[in-house]
Amino acid sequence: MTTMIRNAFMSLLLFTILTGVIYPLTVTVVAQALFPHQANGSIFMKDGRPIGSTLLGRQFDDPKYFWGRLSATRPYPYNGGASSGSNRGPNHPDLVKSVQARIDALRASDQANTRPIPVDLVTASASGLDPHISPAAAEYQAARVARNRGMDEAKVRAVIAAYTGQRQFGILGEPVVNVLQLNLAMDELK
Template sequence: MKNFLRPLLVLFVALTVVTGLIYPAVVTAISQAAFSRQANGSLIERDGKAVGSEIIGQQFDAPQYFWGRLSATTPNPYNAGSSSGSNLGPTNPALVDEVKGRLAALHDADPGNDAPVPVDLVTSSASGLDPEISPAAAAYQIARVAKARGMTVQQVEALVAQATAGRQFGVLGEPRVNVLKLNLALDAAKG
């Protein structure tokens, strides 16, 4: 038994040091050297203070701001520590109620808007943390935001166009608008 115990303990300690200390230290050093901004959360700063992350959504529900996708995280919205989808199917009454509630909130915030509501404004993403919306979802909200801010529709449209990112490498994904960046641009425009 002693002949087996010593090699097992040595192997256990060696693997613990390699996989638990050395490997994480090397990966952290490489990520900090090569991708420092991303490794530290892709934070967006204003006046020297972090106001959010480029890759984690935030809740906006005031009429003068663009609204993002719903968050499925619990107990708080956009909680990166509990990222998950809702796992609710299209016929689940809880999902139907959630969509009806968001439709009502959108209608109450902009009662004159009869345009079809883009699906990404009434559903959550798979992670529940999506920081981006489609250009159609941004366009749906332009009149409400312009009115609430006392800006022209054209001014807000121009900010949306500036905040719209195309497909990655020209072919991957869909065009998208980062909600936090757009809302910060709106705040800066009204200065």
């Protein structure tokens, strides 16, 4: 009995050192050596200043920028400190309300555009930090962004095309556009 108790507590202690300390430290050291950029949050710089992470989305509501997914994080959208989805079921009254509010905002900012709206543009992402939208959702906003910037629409579409990522290896995932990078590229154009 006492042997068993010693076995149990000693092995737990050693497993803690092995899997709780040595393992994560080894991974950290190797990861920092091999992939320092990724291991530290894929942060990109401009003029020596960190601008943001290519992997984390950010709120855009100005009509001259492309808008991203809805974000359900609290207390404000795209709060990197508290990832969250809306967790609203398909029949939740608030889901319909938030979708309608997004539709209204999109229509109000671009009254000439009466096409159906791509679904990812009116729904909240799982993480609340989704950095991407579908190419269709970017296309949908092209005319609005062009007008608000006094630019040629074809030029805007060319930037979208340049920033559209295809499926990985042609199979995995979905084609997407990184909203933050796309918007930064738009600002660069001026």
